[in-house]
Amino acid sequence: MTEVTGAVRLDVDGALAHLVVSRPHKRNALDPAAAADLSGALGQLESAVARGRVRAAVVTGEGTAFCAGRDITGVDPTAEDPGRVLADVFNPLVQRLADLPVPTVAAVEGPALGVGLGLALACDLVVAAEDARFGSPFARLGAVLDSGAHLLLAERIGRPRTLELVYTGRLLTGTQAHQWGLVTTTTAPGRALAEADALARTLADGPTLAFTASKRLLARQRDESLGLPDVLAAEADAQRAAGSSADYVEGFAAFQAKRAPRFTGS
Structure with a gap:
């Protein structure tokens, strides 16, 4: 099944879904229309997950970019409330992706910047090409790191390295991001989607109810700062x-019969 919502495509193949931002001429940067398309596609994905049809998802961008962030072409910075843009448009996308109750894998080629970085880090695992680029060049714009990166980035690489990227505007390659613990694994350029797909299919065949329980428990521990008695x-x-x-x-x-399990997600 393939559902196309404007600039975003949702492909469902068995238990695996692919959520694809398709604005390659803009390096998959999101303007308001594309953000609305992504919201609609996320709704379709959430419905498929709720029906038990999808048990893992890959998030990626069309062509040679994951997502270069917000498309600010023609934006007048004196005529908008940037906080409202985040609260109303982009933050819900990051939150909904992070909240998906199935394993999620980002397949990153090229830039994952700004909101693109947030979307990648909202996924559970990240597979990146060695020459991918991660970061937020907000230091050049006088803007604040956003899209959840103060948490999603810092919990992966730590506060000092997060501040280094904020202060310098430096972008990490996929190889550097792997060395820093930002991404799960790296691949040769052009191979990120294939590797992410293979990983996600393995996860979709696993005990996804148990995976979801661990995902939710880790989120609770982070969000509520649970102590050991509460975690136990x-x-x-x-x-x-x-x-x-x-x-x-x-x-x-x-296990008792010494055979491979056949999990169904139920």
Whole structure:
């Protein structure tokens, strides 16, 4: 199944979805119309996940760029409230992508800048070409790092390195981003989507209910600053819920029979 919403395409192949921003002539930068298209495609993806049809998702950009950020062509900085633009347009996209209750993998070729960086880091895992570029050149604009990067970037590379990128406007290559712990793995240029696809298909075949429980628990620990007693209690609750699933029973049976498990996400 392929659904096209303007500048964004949603491809569903079995249990795997591909969410593709398709403005290659603009390096997949998002203008208001493209942001609205991405919101619509996310709605379709959320619906497919809720129906149990999609169990993992790959997020990428068409051609040689992931997303070069906001398309500011023709924007008059004296005639808009930039905080309102973030709150109304871009922040919900990052939040909804981060909240998807299935494993997500970003496949990054070329630039992932500004809101593009936020979208990549909202994914659970990032596969990047060695010559990809990560960062936010806001130091040249007098703007503040945004799209959740004060959290999503800092939790991966730490506060000092985050501030270094803020202060200098330096962009990291995919290779450097991997060395800093920003991305999960790197590939030769042109191979990020294929590698992300293979990884996501493996995840889609796994015990996705258990994956989702861990994803939510880690988000809770981050957002609520849970101490060890709370984490232990939350893990027990999650394990209790997992214990009532078909995947849990199948996993035990397969382990005991020394065969590969056949998980269904139920």
